Amino acid sequence: MGAFATQDIKRGKRILADIPLLTIPKARYFNVDIKEAFAKLSPEDKKRYFELHSAHGQSTSNWPQSIHPNISLSERVRIEEQHDARTDKEASLMSIFQTNCMEMEQGAAVFYEAARFNHSCNANAFFSWNARIDKETIHATMDIKVGEEITLCYCDPHHDTALRRWELKHYGFECGCPACEDSSDPDSFAAISAQRRYRLRELDDVMSGIRSRNLNSPASPSEPLLTCLLEMAALQLNEGLWTAELAHTYLDIAIICEAKGDLDNALSAARKALQVTFDCRGPDCEDIRYYISAVRRVKQSMNALNSGGD
Ligand SMILES: [Zn+2]
Known part of the structure; x- marks a missing residue:
């Protein structure tokens, strides 16, 4: 089913x-x-x-x-x-x-109906609990054509094929999605996807390292973190991961650009974060306020700068 x-x-x-x-x-x-x-x-x-x-x-x-x-x-x-x-x-x-x-x-x-959606590591829909309406929501994260199967990702999409296989064993199946197919041909989607996910994991590790160093010495530059975040957003986009994680990445980019005084890029990233959240979790999700307030805050800073500077 x-x-x-x-x-x-x-x-x-x-x-x-x-x-x-x-x-x-x-x-x-x-x-x-x-x-x-x-x-x-x-x-x-x-x-x-x-x-x-x-x-x-x-x-x-x-x-x-x-x-x-x-x-x-x-x-x-x-x-x-x-x-x-x-x-x-x-x-x-x-x-x-x-x-x-x-x-x-x-x-x-x-959930009786949400449970019927099958898994794909390249899912075209996203599931999340909406505490405001007390319901599990499922949103399309890609354009889906009539007749296509609607799928959700049950595991961490940043994990490599072997780790995903282990996680999915808990559900009693082996995934046969395009990302899990034979990757021996370096030009195959599975091989390219594996490279992207490998790099996503590396970036996860690099960023947690930078973050913990920044906590110890807050004066250290945010530039390496921004470079990692920009690469991560590009990889997530190319892999089709239009999910809450991409929204987090964009929001982090917005916050760093804002702190650097680069308000144009801060606004653009904050708007993207809001759009992704809107798409994958809906306008009534609880966290949407953080994304709306980020956009507002950057706009206010821009307005203050425009009206104050001459
Ligand atoms: Zn798969």
């Missing part, structure tokens, strides 16, 4: 706003938490829950066979419960939750 476009969809279009079917409002959950939440569901919702896909029945040899002795008892119980759910012969409350849950502000929830 999956979700397919029944009409052409423009980037930024909200495709779905779905209410939770079953919510677990904490990050570390156990079987008992899911059982308690499930017991409160209506008979109709209980039936719907068991209609969802479950990634049980996996081989135990696919997973680590032992737990490190330093792991606490409660964490050990949690790991064992999750391992059992993946390798059991039948679907369970836990296996369905693991396969379908999406993160919320606090904890995670299963």
Whole structure:
């Protein structure tokens, strides 16, 4: 099962706003938490829950066979419960939750319709929890043609193919998207995508290094960070990652340009950050105010400069 476009969809279009079917409002959950939440569901919702896909029945040899002795008892119980759910012969409350849950502000929830969207490492839609309307939203991040499958990225798109494969094993499948295809031909999309993602990871590391150095000596220049951010934005754009991460990158660029007094570029980057957020999370998402206020602040600085300077 999956979700397919029944009409052409423009980037930024909200495709779905779905209410939770079953919510677990904490990050570390156990079987008992899911059982308690499930017991409160209506008979109709209980039936719907068991209609969802479950990634049980996996081989135990696919997973680590032992737990490190330093792991606490409660964490050990949690790991064992999750391992059992993946390798059991039948679907369970836990296996369905693991396969379908999406993160919320606090904890995670299963959504009956949002859960039906399949994965691609080059997804054309973005999912995020909207706390203002208490719904999981899905927005098109590319123009989607009628008949095309609408996909979401379940893993960190900056990760390399091997790490993505490991992350996706939790959902019980091997990804066959264009980024995961055979990359032995250096001109193939998979090979070019792998290079871009490798560089994105490198830049993530370089930037966290620069940021921690800047915290220790705030006077150090922001120029290397800006260079990294500009390269990151270009890579994210070329890889088609029109997501909240790209919005963060643009906002960081805006803040650095603003601090340097380069207000034209600050405004342009802040506007891009706002546009991407608008497209992938919607105008009613909670964080939109940060992006709007960045645009306003830069505009005010420009106005002050224009009216004050002669
Ligand atoms: Zn893939």
